[in-house]
Amino acid sequence: MNGQQDSFFKQVFDNNRKWVAGKLAVNPAYFEQLAQGQNPEILFVGCSDSRVTAEELMGANPGEMFVHRNISNIVGSADLNALSVVEYAIGTLKVKHVVVCGHYGCGGVKAAMQAQDLGLLNPWLRQIRDVYRLHKAELTAITDGQERYDRLVELNVEEQCINVIKTAVFQRAYLRDGLPTVHGWVFDMRTGELVDLNFDFVAKLEEVRQIYDLGTSL
Ligand code: CO
Numbered sequence: 001m002n003g004q005q006d007s008f009f010k011q012v013f014d015n016n017r018k019w020v021a022g023k024l025a026v027n028p029a030y031f032e033q034l035a036q037g038q039n040p041e042i043l044f045v046g047c048s049d050s051r052v053t054a055e056e057l058m059g060a061n062p063g064e065m066f067v068h069r070n071i072s073n074i075v076g077s078a079d080l081n082a083l084s085v086v087e088y089a090i091g092t093l094k095v096k097h098v099v100v101c102g103h104y105g106c107g108g109v110k111a112a113m114q115a116q117d118l119g120l121l122n123p124w125l126r127q128i129r130d131v132y133r134l135h136k137a138e139l140t141a142i143t144d145g146q147e148r149y150d151r152l153v154e155l156n157v158e159e160q161c162i163n164v165i166k167t168a169v170f171q172r173a174y175l176r177d178g179l180p181t182v183h184g185w186v187f188d189m190r191t192g193e194l195v196d197l198n199f200d201f202v203a204k205l206e207e208v209r210q211i212y213d214l215g216t217s218l
Contacts, residue, residue: 034062034063038063038066038093039063039093040063040064040065040066040089040093040095041064041095041096041097042060042064042065042066042095042096042097042098042099043065043066043067043068043085043086043089043090043093043095043097043098043099043180044058044065044066044067044068044099044101045068045069045073045075045082045085045098045099045100045101045160045164046067046068046069046073046100046101046102046103046187047069047070047071047072047073047101047102047103047106047108048069048070048071049103049106049107051103051189052069052101052103052187052189054067054069054101055067057187057192057194058194066085066088066089066093066095068081068082068085068086070082071107071108071121071124071125072102072106072108072109072112072125072127072128072156073100073101073102073156073157073160074124074127074128074156074160074163075100075160075163075164076127076163077163077166083167086098086164086167086169086170087167087169090167090169090170090173090180091169091173094173094179095180096179096180096181097180097181097182097183098161098164098170098180098181098182098183099183099184099185100157100160100161100164100182100183100184100185101157101185101186101187101194102153102154102156102157102160102184102185102186102187103153103186103187103188103189104149104150104153104186104187104188104189104190105189105190106153106156108124108125108128109128109149109152109153109156110149111125112125112126112128112129112132112152113132113148113149113152128152128156131152131155131156131159132152132155134155134159135152135155138151138155139151139152139155153186154184154186154197157184157185157186157197157199158184158197158199160184161182161183161184161199161201161204162204162208164182165182165201165204165205165208165212166208166212168214168216170182171205171209171213171214171216172216174205175216181201182199182201183196183199183201184196184197184198184199185197
């Protein structure tokens with residue numbers, strides 16, 4: 001380990017000790033309580049991008065959010081990882097809200113808009129190219145490149161919300177309890193703001209179930 005790495009990891013563990021001390025100063029039983037279990041109300045699906053700090057940008061505390069992050073916040077139909085998170089969050093933790101949060105300036109979305117061979121990443125990014133193909137008419141009508149890029153970020157978020165709605169665990173829970181609700185957001189790192197796309201998941205559920213009705217029994 002070279003000196004630079006050494007000081008990086010020393011800093012990390014120093015930060016951790018300070019964080020523990022800070023929490024205990026406010027509540028001496030903080031970690032005892034934290035260790036007792038989790039009851040988060042939100043499932044957050046976001047991008048792995050280092051600038052999209054899920055908890056920090058929402059002011060969420062430990063225990064409040066179940067989080068899944070991958071490149072370009074995708075809930076793929078054959079992604080055992082993402083689907084297991086959705087299954088567990090909705091089926092077992094019974095979260096009340098599912099948030100898919102993309103971000104402007106997303107490198108994955110940008111890469112999917114360019115003609116390039118990225119090897120193992122190709123099938124992953126193809127999922128974003130598929131979103132482009134679904135909305136080709138709208139996207140190609142946008143002449144400004146930056147605007148088209150921003151719009152694909154938004155459309156990808158909506159498509160991933162739809163992918164959540166397609167799952168049996170969501171359909172079963174929603175038809176039984178009216179929960180969870182599904183939200184599509186975009187983090188604008190140019191301003192720091194969260195933008196609510198006002199995704200109408202109730203209307204979309206009806207449309208989706210015309211094709212993806214799994215006959216889920218209640
Ligand atoms: Co991203």
